[in-house]
Amino acid sequence: MGKKRVIQQTEEELIQETTEIEQKLQGDVKVAKSGLREGRIYIKSTYNNTIMTLTDDKGNTIAWVSAGKIGFKGTKKGTPFAASKVAEALSAAIEKVKVSKVMIYVQGVGTGRDTALRTLAAKNIDIIGIKDITPIRHGGCRPPKVRRV
Template identity: 45%
Template sequence: MKKIREIKKISSRNKNNINKIFRGVIHIQSSVNNTIITVTDILGQVVSWTSAGTSGFRGTRKRTPYVVQVTACNVSNQIINRGITQVEVFLKGPGIGRDVALRTIRRNGILLNLVRDVTPIPHNGCRPPKKRLL
């Protein structure tokens, strides 16, 4: 019985104590219909994430640059509260929100150390479908 109470006390202390992180990595996955922004520490453990849907937008509004700006602003506020000041940014996908998200993060006072495009490009691609019979 004592051990269970001690474990509960320790875990509640850890929840109240937020570890400060100074450097992080932002992954921006921008598709045609949505933009997902994930923030990790250097080891790859997720610190926070958000998307256009979690920012309160639905349907075709999720693909607009304004919604990406709001989403990036939410993420940057969460990052600043955690103490992250320097980030590396990895962009993935062909969507509209790539540049808008970068500009918004930079405007909110976060220093960008590295910006890299990690969009997967097929070297040979899939096998094409067979020719149509006439």
């Protein structure tokens, strides 16, 4: 058995990775419609990823962004930094569509949910309200039997 070595990124690799992420942020987010006044933002934050969707009042998707779509890979997708970049990308899409008022729905227990909300609040978007739609079980499934040793 040899020594376990931790692979460390060099500064060049780190700079290259950040430039790739910035380039994908600058890339166009495909927008379906324009001319909306009110919209909804759904933030789904899991332990592994953060997905944000902009919809109209009927629920039709206008634009969506995730940490993986921007360019984060592996465990970095679930970080608060990735969630802030996702929120920045979605706010750029909101400016393109020219949505003035937004209702935010948050789902999940991931680390990026608070960061995504704060980043959206810092942008010039009128937030009507924030609602948590995380499913909560009432009783739920039967737990496994107690282990006897």
